[in-house]
Amino acid sequence: MFTTPRLVAIALCAALNFAIGNVVYLVKLPIYLDSIGTILCALLIFPDRLAALCCAFIAGLIGIILTGLVLNPFLPWFAGSVLVIALISALLTARASDTFRARPLQPLPFFGKVILCGVVTGVGSAIVSAPVVAYLFGGVTGSGSAFVVAFFLKAGEQLLSSAMLASLAIDPLDKVLQVLLAALLYRATPREFIAMLRVPQTSAPRAG
Amino acid sequence: MRELIGGPNFSGRSAALLQRLSALAPGNAFFVGPYAEAALSGLSSTVADEIAIYRSDAAAAARAFAPLDFAALAARKPPTLSGGEQVLLALHCFALSDFTIIGIDTALEQLDPANRAAALDFLSRVPSATLLVDNRLDHIDGWSVRACEGAPAFRLDLAAAASRLAPVRAPTIALEGLWFRYPSGRDIFRNARIVLQPGTTYRLTGPNGAGKTTLFKLLAGVLAPKAGSITLDGGAYAPWRDGNRIFAFATQNPDHQWCGATLGEDLSRRRRALARHKQIALPDMATLVDLAAQLGVTSIDQHLYELPLVARKRLSWLWPLSGALPWIMFDEPTIGQDRAACAALAATVTRLAALGHGVLFITHDDDFAATIAHTRLQLADAAIKA
Amino acid sequence: MTPNGAIGFGLILIAAAGTARGLTGLGVILALLIAFALASRRNIAAALLWSLGIVAPLAAFMALVWIGFVGRAPHEIAAGVEGSRAAAATYAATVCLRLFIIAFAVQALFLRFAGWTPLRFVRALTAPPLVKKLLVLTLSLIETILQAIDRARTALVAGGLITRRFSQVNLRNGWLLVQTVWLTVIAIAIGRTRDKWPIEGTLSRLDHALAAAAPRPAIADFAWGAAAVLCLGIVWGLR
Numbered sequence: 001m002f003t004t005p006r007l008v009a010i011a012l013c014a015a016l017n018f019a020i021g022n023v024v025y026l027v028k029l030p031i032y033l034d035s036i037g038t039i040l041c042a043l044l045i046f047p048d049r050l051a052a053l054c055c056a057f058i059a060g061l062i063g064i065i066l067t068g069l070v071l072n073p074f075l076p077w078f079a080g081s082v083l084v085i086a087l088i089s090a091l092l093t094a095r096a097s098d099t100f101r102a103r104p105l106q107p108l109p110f111f112g113k114v115i116l117c118g119v120v121t122g123v124g125s126a127i128v129s130a131p132v133v134a135y136l137f138g139g140v141t142g143s144g145s146a147f148v149v150a151f152f153l154k155a156g157e158q159l160l161s162s163a164m165l166a167s168l169a170i171d172p173l174d175k176v177l178q179v180l181l182a183a184l185l186y187r188a189t190p191r192e193f194i195a196m197l198r199v200p201q202t203s204a205p206r207a208g
Numbered sequence: 209m210r211e212l213i214g215g216p217n218f219s220g221r222s223a224a225l226l227q228r229l230s231a232l233a234p235g236n237a238f239f240v241g242p243y244a245e246a247a248l249s250g251l252s253s254t255v256a257d258e259i260a261i262y263r264s265d266a267a268a269a270a271r272a273f274a275p276l277d278f279a280a281l282a283a284r285k286p287p288t289l290s291g292g293e294q295v296l297l298a299l300h301c302f303a304l305s306d307f308t309i310i311g312i313d314t315a316l317e318q319l320d321p322a323n324r325a326a327a328l329d330f331l332s333r334v335p336s337a338t339l340l341v342d343n344r345l346d347h348i349d350g351w352s353v354r355a356c357e358g359a360p361a362f363r364l365d366l367a368a369a370a371s372r373l374a375p376v377r378a379p380t381i382a383l384e385g386l387w388f389r390y391p392s393g394r395d396i397f398r399n400a401r402i403v404l405q406p407g408t409t410y411r412l413t414g415p416n417g418a419g420k421t422t423l424f425k426l427l428a429g430v431l432a433p434k435a436g437s438i439t440l441d442g443g444a445y446a447p448w449r450d451g452n453r454i455f456a457f458a459t460q461n462p463d464h465q466w467c468g469a470t471l472g473e474d475l476s477r478r479r480r481a482l483a484r485h486k487q488i489a490l491p492d493m494a495t496l497v498d499l500a501a502q503l504g505v506t507s508i509d510q511h512l513y514e515l516p517l518v519a520r521k522r523l524s525w526l527w528p529l530s531g532a533l534p535w536i537m538f539d540e541p542t543i544g545q546d547r548a549a550c551a552a553l554a555a556t557v558t559r560l561a562a563l564g565h566g567v568l569f570i571t572h573d574d575d576f577a578a579t580i581a582h583t584r585l586q587l588a589d590a591a592i593k594a
Numbered sequence: 595m596t597p598n599g600a601i602g603f604g605l606i607l608i609a610a611a612g613t614a615r616g617l618t619g620l621g622v623i624l625a626l627l628i629a630f631a632l633a634s635r636r637n638i639a640a641a642l643l644w645s646l647g648i649v650a651p652l653a654a655f656m657a658l659v660w661i662g663f664v665g666r667a668p669h670e671i672a673a674g675v676e677g678s679r680a681a682a683a684t685y686a687a688t689v690c691l692r693l694f695i696i697a698f699a700v701q702a703l704f705l706r707f708a709g710w711t712p713l714r715f716v717r718a719l720t721a722p723p724l725v726k727k728l729l730v731l732t733l734s735l736i737e738t739i740l741q742a743i744d745r746a747r748t749a750l751v752a753g754g755l756i757t758r759r760f761s762q763v764n765l766r767n768g769w770l771l772v773q774t775v776w777l778t779v780i781a782i783a784i785g786r787t788r789d790k791w792p793i794e795g796t797l798s799r800l801d802h803a804l805a806a807a808a809p810r811p812a813i814a815d816f817a818w819g820a821a822a823v824l825c826l827g828i829v830w831g832l833r
Binding site: 004007014015019020066068072074147150158159185192193196 | 648700
Binding site: 226229230235236237238239241243245246247249250251252253254256257260261262285287307311425428429430432448449450451452453455457459461463464465466467468469477478481482484485512513 | 711712713714730731733734737738740741744745747748749750751752753754755757758759770773774777778780781782783784785786789790791792793794795796797798799800803
């Protein structure tokens with residue numbers, strides 16, 4: 001399952017999560033964009049669903065550990081969310097891979113699948129992450145979503161329900177954006193790299 | 209065994225090299241490819257770690273190759289070395305390793321003449337098998353030659369591309385008091401000054417790491433000087449602040465200049481960016497697509513990174529040859545290109561200058577440079593000397 | 595002190611920070627951490643400032659949300675009482691100090707092994723070979739991404755699509771930078787995984803370079819480990 005190209009893809013996607021997620025965290029936007037690499041990893045390795053799930057989860061896990069070490073100590077506690085995102089990406093989002101790569105781009109199926117997969121991913125992630133946000137961090141994780149939690153708290157909601165409502169408000173939108181960006185990156189990825197991930201590695205001498 | 213693998217571009221030399229290495233020592237042959245990603249391991253964060261990965265106690269004592277002071281460079285990150293320095297580091301790692309066979313695919317073309325001679329001398333005397341692809345060598349004393357003949361591909365027609373060029377009036381460029389250094393590095397330029405005239409071709413020379421590519425990046429606005437100024441016909445020009453509107457830049461590694469995944473994306477995005485500058489006579493898409501076809505790429509949907517490296521290198525000449533921008537910079541344009549392509553490019557560079565463009569080029573290929581009338585600019589001691 | 599001992603020490607203190615309920619317990623942990631950092635005989639000011647830099651924006655953010663906007667602590671909300679901004683401030687200070695400790699613990703570890711190359715550090719860890727290899731690969735690919743960002747910037751700045759300074763053009767074309775970085779990284783990855791690594795067996799060379807036995811635990815490992823466990827016990831007792 002873990003061929004060299006797949007190990008490279010895991011590390012690359014983890015680094016992508018790390019880089020983009022941290023920029024968004026520092027700017028305090030009410031979105032995350034820290035799982036693009038996780039979703040992309042699943043797309044790249046599909047149709048081997050088990051490998052896609054495992055590699056996507058490991059990529060996500062490495063990303064949150066690295067971010068936790070360097071910048072955002074909250075993040076490692078969201079490993080459950082990473083698992084849910086990897087699961088949905090491997091079992092649902094990756095099935096749209098042909099649509100995402102079709103040239104020319106077919107807007108209706110492309111964006112339809114992005115929205116569907118993003119919403120499902122967002123709802124799943126929100127359900128798993130809300131208790132962590134509420135009980136471990138009192139609703140404030142340092143990201144811009146805390147403003148939304150505060151709004152619900154001020155409106156009289158309890159902490160868990162505020163965190164849940166905020167997550168359900170933000171996560172689907174955030175994940176739709178992430179699925180879109182992952183799909184665009186997947187679309188741009190050279191065929192050769194995708195082929196390397198889907199078969200056992202062999203040396204492929206090349207004319208030039 | 210020492211073998212030189214010859215033949216024109218797309219004749220299968222690279223494939224033959226890799227097949228021979230795999231056959232002679234499966235999974236155990238040292239390989240130095242055309243660019244850094246195939247020259248260094250990619251697993252090290254420092255030069256010291258790169259050496260540690262390859263060092264073997266079983267290495268023969270007679271193998272020594274250290275043209276640079278690698279101890280002084282121990283803490284440097286390998287990607288921050290120049291292309292030539294990375295090749296020298298790769299050869300140094302081979303010398304310290306227990307590999308008994310090495311394959312080199314055009315990487316020696318990035319070395320300055322002194323280091324190139326030292327590398328060839330080392331490879332000629334080291335007690336190991338060597339396979340070499342090099343466009344500037346037809347034979348080496350004591351080496352056998354294997355010729356490849358493959359079907360031509362990605363047809364190059366620079367004569368047609370050059371015939372469409374029109375006269376331009378390029379500005380005179382003056383650099384005054386230029387000062388630049390990389391963070392935690394030595395001065396690359398210290399109060400450097402030079403005047404560059406239009407209609408003239410300049411060759412930048414200097415040892416690996418002297419700052420030739422750095423100068424190109426300063427002129428294109430990718431880097432900003434710590435002090436100093438650039439003027440165009442006497443008027444201030446600060447591309448690091450206002451954007452590049454003068455230089456068409458063909459980078460040493462062609463993958464350093466793509467702005468899209470496909471040819472179409474790259475062309476349309478660059479056209480949109482250049483359209484902001486009203487003084488640029490922008491070619492239309494049809495003209496650019498024709499030019500791409502003359503450089504060997506016929507489909508606008510061609511994924512740039514799915515092209516062979518040699519084809520990507522030729523396509524990287526597109527904007528310099530479009531005539532849209534008055535000054536042209538070629539950074540090692542002949543790496544990986546066979547004699548025919550080099551000769552055609554030399555003729556095109558001459559035509560560009562004759563039409564009024566200013567041209568700057570960097571090359572360690574003295575044969576290529578000799579076919580172009582040029583003024584030499586020597587980069588040394590943090591200065592630029594004509 | 596060995597890397598294994600240092601990481602063990604750090605993990606125990608991070609666990610202690612996670613279990614601490616109040617400022618007193620967190621203060622004990624911070625004192626031990628500062629002593630650990632000072633024992634490295636290096637200048638700890640940069641490590642403290644870096645950790646402060648990570649937590650300060652969060653602290654300002656929490657102050658705005660909890661003290662300024664919500665005006666009471668979570669336990670007061672749960673109890674349904676009116677609460678006070680002072681309680682909210684204490685809550686925010688507790689969370690921020692906890693995070694400062696976690697951030698500073700990581701910096702203190704880096705401080706102790708400053709001067710070690712990443713390969714030397716990973717080699718000295720007690721971990722399965724696959725984990726060590728993945729760690730080196732990830733660290734090297736982070737370097738690759740930084741290199742790709744530089745290359746992508748060169749391409750887009752020279753092509754006029756983005757500028758060196760912040761601008762509206764950069765906001766519009768920020769996505770292009772992400773795409774270009776990804777493509778650059780993939781090109782580098784293809785070059786290595788298709789040609790260099792299979793021909794050389796480079797990853798098996800890495801296995802060999804990482805294969806040295808991890809150093810035996812040093813006296814410092816036991817001493818600092820014991821101090822961390824004692825600290826954990828104190829924090830638990832203060833709950």
